[in-house]
Amino acid sequence: MGHLFGTDGVRGLANDSLSPELALRVAGAAAQVLGVDTRSGRRKIAVVGRDPRASGEMLEAAVTAGLTAAGMDVLPVGVLPTPAVAYLTDLYDASLGVMISASHNPMPDNGIKIFAAGGHKLEDAIEERIEARVASGEFTRPTGAGIGRVLGASGTRRPGADLPDQFSVGGTHERYIEHLVEVTGRDLGGLTVVVDCAHGAASEVGPAAYREAGARVIAINADPDGLNINAGVGSTHIDQVQQAVREHGADLGLAHDGDADRCLAVDAAGDIVDGDAIMAVLALGMHEAGTLLEDTLVATVMSNLGLHLAMRAAGITVRTTGVGDRYVLEELRSGGYTLGGEQSGHVVFPRYGTTGDGILTGLQLMARLAETGKPLSELASVVQKVPQVLVNVPVSDKTAVTSDPGILEAVRAAEGLLGDTGRILLRPSGTEQLVRVMVEAADHERAEQLADDLAKLVAAI
Known part of the structure; x- marks a missing residue:
């Protein structure tokens, strides 16, 4: 069996590579690795949420079956963003949380993201233990009263369950919205925002949170039917929000993805403000307020050189990680830093949450506009981007790019041409059968030519 876990959980084509049988086994293995209190034997709880794609209903049933078959009670929270499930896992002192979502991927795909106690993403060692359990088929099945229960919206409490006294699905949505507005800490009255919900998990709570914070909200693509999630909308198709603004x-x-852990923005003219510019705006605000610990921002190798230059000019250090918000999170936790993220729009505020939160990012960005009275275009202009070209190359073996001699030699030659004026990065995608070829150069034509040349070589291996 190959690795189940990619950069962001277990992902695949729903009812094919990601079957209900696999979902049941993964959930059961996670329950036995993360959920058993061997000292007291007391039953533990798992929080389970999903995005609105149709296959989520099937996979939620399978995940719930796996968890309860392992003796764990399940607290279903319905359709909510990924960061909401992480937040509620911590709030309710659950042993683990499960989010069923393929994020920005097309509707036919789906995924299983697992959070440990406290709402934290899993460490590699824990993922390996879960994978080993799935592969071995080792599974202890309690019977009788030992079987887990589904703790429904009626709030029924059963002996031995660590269930909050008052629980309803509506209540979990409200608690998450209250949390977002409380930590924003500023009235957004006077601001008008267009929110593209990608027909995804933010469709209800996103507009509700922005309105609760005081903004005038125009919601688009907020009518999920199970089939239209990410379909030409959201953070990967930002033209609709540009036009609406x-x-x-x-x-x-603001544009979210299917599970709302991302946020990209556009200014009043409709110009794109990506994750790098959003992080720069927020980092400068925190730097002024003295809340940017050690004046350090955490970003990935995909962040544009322009972000590094802007932060250097402001006296802010940028610590760089591998691609994936899990690596940003690891660096944030190890250093105790207070802001990090990715160019794609994953932004993490460790004081307020344990993972990237697109809605919180939107609220914090709007709070900065309200605080300064400046338009987003002016705030974002601090980042002068170095021309960057990204080409996604479909391949049969995405790992071959890391060792192919011809590719390695071509990269060295291109880096020699660029010197200190640019960068080259070839990276296998963590979620799709692609190699991402990224080139930065002093002029766009040079970046485009080098990226095209390298992409052709990658496609041929």
């Missing part, structure tokens, strides 16, 4: 004369637009 211009049509409505809004102050800004």
Whole structure:
């Protein structure tokens, strides 16, 4: 069996590579690795949420079966963003949380993201233990009263369950919204925002949170039917929010992905403000307020050189990690830093949450606009981007790029041409059968030519 876990959980084509049988086994293995209190034997709870894609209903049933078959009670929270499931896992002192989502991937895909106690993403060693259990088929099945229960919206409490006294699915949504607005800490009255919900997990709670914070909200693509998630909308198709911002004369637009752990923005003119620029705006605000610990921002190797230059000019250090918010999170936790993220729009505020939160990012960005009275275009202009070209190359073996002699030699030659004026990065995707070829250069034409040349070589291996 190959590795089950990629950079962000177990992901695949729903009812094919990601079957309900596999979902049941993964959930059961996770329960036995993370959920058993061997000292007291007391039953533990798992929080389970999903995005609205159709296969989520099937996989939620399978995950619930796996957890309860392992003797764990399940607290279903319905359709909520990934960061909400992480937050509720911590809030309810659950042993683990499960989010069923393939994030920005197309509707036919789905995924299983698992959080440990406290709402933290799993360490590699824990993932390996879960994978080993799945591979071995080792599974202890309690019977009778030892079987887990599904703790439904009625709030029924059963002996031995660590269940909050008052629980309802609606209540979990409200608690998450209250948390977001409370930590934003600023009235957003006077700001008009267009929010593209990607027909995803943010469709209900996203607009509700922005309105609760005081903003005038124009929600688009907020009518999920199970089939339309990410379908030409959201953070990977930002043209719709650009157009809506211009049509409505809004102050800004925000675009989320299917599970709302990402946020990209556009200014009042409809120009894109990506994750690098968002992080720069927020880092400068925290730097001024004295809340950016050690004046350090954590970003990945994909962040544009322009972000590094802007932060250097402001006296802010950028610590760089591998691609994936899990690596950003690891660096944030190990150093105790207070802000990090990715160019793709994953932004993490460790004081307020344990994973990237797109809605919280949107609220914090709007709070900075309200605090300064400046338009987003002015705030984001601090980052002057170095031309960057990213090419996604479909391949049959995405790992071959890391060892192919011809590719390695071509990269060395291109780096020699660029010197200190640019960068080259070839990276196998963690979620798709692609190799991502990224080139930065002093001019766009040079970056495009080098990226095209390298992409052709990658496609041929």
